[in-house]
Amino acid sequence: MTDLKTIYSARVKESIKPLFETPKELRGIFLKSSTDIGVIRNNGRNGAKYAPKAVMFNFKKMTQDHDLKEWQFVEAEVSCEQSELKDFAGAQKQEAQKIQTALKDNFEFLCHIGGGHDHIYPLIKALAPQYEKVVIINIDAHADTRTDDEFHSGTPFRQLDQELKDFRLFQIGLHPYSNSFSTLSPLKNKMDILWRKECQEANISTFFEKIQNEVTTKTLVTLSVDADALCGHLVPAVSAVNADGLDLDTLKFIMDKYLSMSFTHAPVLGVYELNPIYDQLSGVSMNTICNFVFHTLKVWQKK
Numbered sequence: 294m295t296d297l298k299t300i301y302s303a304r305v306k307e308s309i310k311p312l313f314e315t316p317k318e319l320r321g322i323f324l325k326s327s328t329d330i331g332v333i334r335n336n337g338r339n340g341a342k343y344a345p346k347a348v349m350f351n352f353k354k355m356t357q358d359h360d361l362k363e364w365q366f367v368e369a370e371v372s373c374e375q376s377e378l379k380d381f382a383g384a385q386k387q388e389a390q391k392i393q394t395a396l397k398d399n400f401e402f403l404c405h406i407g408g409g410h411d412h413i414y415p416l417i418k419a420l421a422p423q424y425e426k427v428v429i430i431n432i433d434a435h436a437d438t439r440t441d442d443e444f445h446s447g448t449p450f451r452q453l454d455q456e457l458k459d460f461r462l463f464q465i466g467l468h469p470y471s472n473s474f475s476t477l478s479p480l481k482n483k484m485d486i487l488w489r490k491e492c493q494e495a496n497i498s499t500f501f502e503k504i505q506n507e508v509t510t511k512t513l514v515t516l517s518v519d520a521d522a523l524c525g526h527l528v529p530a531v532s533a534v535n536a537d538g539l540d541l542d543t544l545k546f547i548m549d550k551y552l553s554m555s556f557t558h559a560p561v562l563g564v565y566e567l568n569p570i571y572d573q574l575s576g577v578s579m580n581t582i583c584n585f586v587f588h589t590l591k592v593w594q595k596k
Contacts, residue, residue: 309361310353317365321402321590323349324395324416326372326388330381331411332566334445337532340570342374345406347569348586351579355587360594369395371415372408381444388415396420400559402593404586407565409446410437413517416563417453424513426459430504432547433519434468434535438484440475446566447476454480461485461507465500465547466492466522466539492539494546501550514556516548517563520582530571530578541581545588552592560593562586 305311325345332341349368371391376384392415396403405416413429421427431437431450438454439447450462462484469488487500508514521531524538539547552560564582572578 307356308353309355309357309366312357312361312364313353313366313368315365317363319367319398319400320364321366322396322400322404323366323368324392324403324405325349325368325370326405326408326412327370328372328374328377328408328412330374330377331409331444331446332532334381334443335409335447337409337446338568338571340568341407341409341532341566343569344408344567345370347572347579348406348564348567348582351576352583352586355583360591364590364594371395372412385411385415385418385444388412389418392416392419402559402590403561405561405563407563407567410517410519410565411444411446411449412565413515413563414444414449414452416561417513417515418456420513420515420561421457425511426461426507426509426513427453427457428461428463428504428507428512428514429453429517430463430465430515430551431517431519432465432522432539432544433517434466434471434489434521434533434538435519436464436467436472436476436484436486437519438462438476438480440478451480454482457482463487463500463504465497468537471533489537489539492543497543497547497550501554505554508554508556510557512556513558513561514551514554515561515563516551517565518544518585519565520567520578523581527581528567528578529573530568531566532568541585544585548585548589549592552589552596560589562589
């Protein structure tokens with residue numbers, strides 16, 4: 294009779310985990326920002342710093358298939374909690390530099406996992422110098438354009454708006470009751486909103502047509518997913534549980550629209566604000582996000 298250790302070993306060989314260990318040509322990069330100081334500064338619940346580890350653990354357990362078995366993945370930690378405690382703004386600059394170093398090799402897919410939504414700021418700062426224009430598609434219940442003087446997980450897009458010359462922000466899934474008048478005050482550049490109540494497939498398709506009109510061959514187009522955009526029964530592991538969030542099929546539909554866009558770089562996906570401390574024993578939050586990431590890779594690989 295085959296013992297359990299042998300069975301487990303065989304299953305591991307067929308999982309995604311070996312794709313992080315086998316030396317092949319690099320194709321996918323997972324950046325990890327394992328800090329939640331930005332969330333705490335925004336009066337959120339601590340624990341988001343554990344999300345990168347939890348997501349990667351669950352993602353690596355997923356099974357390889359024919360499309361993905363030739364992929365080679367790497368992962369890199371790019372944040373530092375102690376630096377953020379000493380000098381948050383300075384730590385953001387350091388993180389951008391670490392991201393640039395981690396991305397020195399060519400890649401076909403990039404996934405950045407936070408931590409708080411503040412980590413999208415150093416990601417974009419690291420990538421933006423290569424482009425003339427930046428377009429961000431943010432899937433979120435909150436705009437994260439707060440006007441606070443201190444930087445945190447609720448300010449990244451207003452920070453970017455103030456610093457980037459040509460910046461366009463497209464928000465999908467916002468709730469009116471989750472965003473104050475000051476948060477929604479005008480940016481230096483322009484922000485378009487597709488409210489949660491408007492998130493039907495036809496409206497999403499029309500919204501993406503508007504986004505595509507903003508894209509040139511020299512535009513960085515990033516899809517950012519704040520986990521609290523999803524319905525609470527799918528992703529309870531967040532600081533602000535969403536009672537009326539998007540379902541997984543809608544999130545995948547949005548991703549399919551993103552991947553079908555005409556841009557010249559590899560897909561750039563950010564996933565933020567997961568908080569494993571508040572997940573259910575079933576791990577439904579991490580499984581939901583990993584299902585989404587796996588779907589993304591599958592769709593992109595077939596293009």
